[in-house]
Amino acid sequence: MNIAVLIKQTIDMDQLKTNENGEPILDNLPLKLDILSKNAIEAAVQLKEKYGGEITGISFGTDKTTSAIKEAYAMGVDTGVILKGYKKSNPHVTANVIYEYIKDKNFDIIILGNQSSDSYSGILAPVLSEKMKIPLLSNAIGIEIADKNVKATLELEEYNVIQTQAMPVVISVAQEINNPRLPNVMQIMKAGKKEIKIIDANPNYSDSPNVISNTAPKSERKRIIFENTDDGVAEISRLLRGASR
Amino acid sequence: MRGLLFSDIPKNAGEMASYFSKKMDIDIISIHDESVLKYGASKVYFYDSGFSDNLSDAIIKLNDKNKYDFIFISSTVLGREIAGILSARTGMKCLTEIFYFDNNDKIITKRLFYGGKTVMEESSDFHLFTVAPGISSADTLEKISESENLQLQKSIYEIKSRLDKNSGGEDISDAKIIVSIGRGVGSKENIQKIEPLVDILHAKLAGSRPVCLDYKWLSEDQQVGLSGKKVRPDFYIALGISGQIQHIAGIRGAKTVIAINKDKTAPIFDECDYGIVDDLFSVVDKLVNELKK
Ligand SMILES: Cc1cc2nc3c(=O)[nH]c(=O)nc-3n(C[C@H](O)[C@H](O)[C@H](O)COP(=O)(O)OP(=O)(O)OC[C@H]3O[C@@H](n4cnc5c(N)ncnc54)[C@H](O)[C@@H]3O)c2cc1C
Ligand SMILES: Nc1ncnc2c1ncn2[C@@H]1O[C@H](COP(=O)(O)O)[C@@H](O)[C@H]1O
Numbered sequence: 225m226n227i228a229v230l231i232k233q234t235i236d237m238d239q240l241k242t243n244e245n246g247e248p249i250l251d252n253l254p255l256k257l258d259i260l261s262k263n264a265i266e267a268a269v270q271l272k273e274k275y276g277g278e279i280t281g282i283s284f285g286t287d288k289t290t291s292a293i294k295e296a297y298a299m300g301v302d303t304g305v306i307l308k309g310y311k312k313s314n315p316h317v318t319a320n321v322i323y324e325y326i327k328d329k330n331f332d333i334i335i336l337g338n339q340s341s342d343s344y345s346g347i348l349a350p351v352l353s354e355k356m357k358i359p360l361l362s363n364a365i366g367i368e369i370a371d372k373n374v375k376a377t378l379e380l381e382e383y384n385v386i387q388t389q390a391m392p393v394v395i396s397v398a399q400e401i402n403n404p405r406l407p408n409v410m411q412i413m414k415a416g417k418k419e420i421k422i423i424d425a426n427p428n429y430s431d432s433p434n435v436i437s438n439t440a441p442k443s444e445r446k447r448i449i450f451e452n453t454d455d456g457v458a459e460i461s462r463l464l465r466g467a468s469r
Numbered sequence: 470m471r472g473l474l475f476s477d478i479p480k481n482a483g484e485m486a487s488y489f490s491k492k493m494d495i496d497i498i499s500i501h502d503e504s505v506l507k508y509g510a511s512k513v514y515f516y517d518s519g520f521s522d523n524l525s526d527a528i529i530k531l532n533d534k535n536k537y538d539f540i541f542i543s544s545t546v547l548g549r550e551i552a553g554i555l556s557a558r559t560g561m562k563c564l565t566e567i568f569y570f571d572n573n574d575k576i577i578t579k580r581l582f583y584g585g586k587t588v589m590e591e592s593s594d595f596h597l598f599t600v601a602p603g604i605s606s607a608d609t610l611e612k613i614s615e616s617e618n619l620q621l622q623k624s625i626y627e628i629k630s631r632l633d634k635n636s637g638g639e640d641i642s643d644a645k646i647i648v649s650i651g652r653g654v655g656s657k658e659n660i661q662k663i664e665p666l667v668d669i670l671h672a673k674l675a676g677s678r679p680v681c682l683d684y685k686w687l688s689e690d691q692q693v694g695l696s697g698k699k700v701r702p703d704f705y706i707a708l709g710i711s712g713q714i715q716h717i718a719g720i721r722g723a724k725t726v727i728a729i730n731k732d733k734t735a736p737i738f739d740e741c742d743y744g745i746v747d748d749l750f751s752v753v754d755k756l757v758n759e760l761k762k
Binding site for chain 1: 544552553562564566580581741742746
């Protein structure tokens with residue numbers, strides 16, 4: 225089985241601070257794997273362990289994306305490819321770049337996250353499925369394979385469903401599908417030595433929306449904090465008494 | 470100006486309709502549910518069961534016929550599939566997860582970025598958008614929209630079986646008062662100590678992601694936040710919730726936020742109107758006693 229997993233690298237948003245104007249301070253911020261990309265890698269590796277096959281990890285990124293690919297190697301990805309030239313979040317550009325690379329590679333399964341952790345765009349999977357003209361299984365929380373068929377449990381808002389499709393398929397995964405493994409020191413050491421394929425992608429960003437601002441929303445909350453509980457209880461119950469009538 | 474809205478969840482259709490009908494004439498494609506007729510659409514197109522392929526076909530056909538200026542798709546699992554397929558088939562670029570839309574000279578939209586830490590305001594000339602749930606309250610009108618049943622083609626997809634999720638059975642998204650619990654509640658058993666407060670306020674119980682998803686003390690549909698429900702109650706009472714950005718993203722619509730947390734430095738105190746620094750159980754007891762008076 226020939227599996228592709230799509231891997232996004234993002235800034236470490238837990239460590240993101242904003243300046244006095246609410247603008248994010250991006251200098252020297254550590255990078256990390258997108259949360260759902262990690263789940264996608266784990267799902268791919270589990271499929272390989274169960275059914276055999278080869279995994280290609282593909283990231284539209286930059287020179288710095290080597291660390292993401294190394295992490296993917298340590299988790300069990302076999303071949304890593306960086307499509308170089310990522311500048312900003314634009315799902316159409318990302319989809320085009322990745323499509324150009326995967327279109328003639330005969331992957332049986334293309335696994336990616338349902339929504340990436342920085343932009344939450346969530347349209348890469350359907351755009352790729354449509355461009356490739358292969359079926360899409362979205363927001364999977366379970367994947368099984370029998371013969372040439374993929375049976376997936378998909379999490380929708382109000383209920384879950386089970387669907388089956390013949391390969392090749394695009395599968396997007398939900399965070400609940402698995403707990404990504406923590407590679408051991410040996411695996412990390414070995415991953416560091418493995419070769420990474422780097423290809424210039426030459427993306428075309430020409431019809432991106434124009435960013436007017438990107439700042440932390442100002443909180444207009446009153447922030448009246450009581451360290452004396454009885455005073456707080458008196459004030460808050462006064463407010464609530466009015467409301468619950 | 471005309472817009473076409475799509476949602477497979479009637480409530481989201483209502484929210485989007487309430488928001489966009491103030492800005493343009495709207496038609497809606499929705500899963501069959503009579504409630505959708507009450508949100509001010511010129512026309513509602515119902516379907517009973519559809520998938521990304523045949524619903525995308527139907528939207529393209531309707532758009533060719535009626536030449537909408539904009540297409541707004543509710544950001545659900547199915548909605549995002551449709552948005553991606555529409556975009557790939559028609560070449561229309563899609564701007565995702567917007568929670569604000571204005572159309573003067575240019576289209577101005579806002580969406581969350583960096584996992585909810587920032588708001589990205591953009592201008593574009595796009596026609597296709599996915600809309601984050603909770604963009605507005607769903608406000609019903611007197612007038613009932615006309616409706617028509619959509620004829621869908623056969624899909625390549627088929628549901629082999631449908632599995633019900635465990636559900637609290639209550640919809641928190643239109644509650645007036647929400648009592649929301651976080652990891653600070655400590656255990657599922659402890660929830661019963663909170664219930665007197667929920668009862669006396671006629672509130673609905675909600676929770677943070679760990680409480681709903683990881684520990685399952687509450688059901689998934691009670692989760693508030695970026696990946697849960699966006700709520701807009703008059704009062705949101707956060708008990709033992711630290712106030713991480715992904716949680717805050719779900720409560721920006723609340724009129725008044727009250728936080729109780731024993732840690733003075735918890736970020737929730739920067740995002741609340743009233744806060745008490747103390748053990749949540751003792752504060753809940755005192756509040757209940759006071760409210761009983
Ligand atoms: C992609 C992504 C999406 C996410 N989406 C969501 C989402 O939709 N909703 C969501 O909630 N989270 C979401 N999260 C998780 C979020 O980052 C936080 O981990 C989560 O909100 C923390 O939950 P908590 O406040 O209950 O727990 P904690 O952060 O552990 O906070 C518990 C708090 O309880 C206080 N406490 C403990 N005991 C007591 C006591 N006896 N009395 C008073 N206070 C006490 C502590 O001081 C602490 O502040 C998401 C994360 C990611 C990465
Ligand atoms: N630049 C990228 N390179 C590789 N994979 C990506 C990239 N951006 C997004 N993805 C994949 O697509 C998933 C969904 O992203 P999105 O559709 O942008 O929300 C992510 O979880 C990744 O698996």
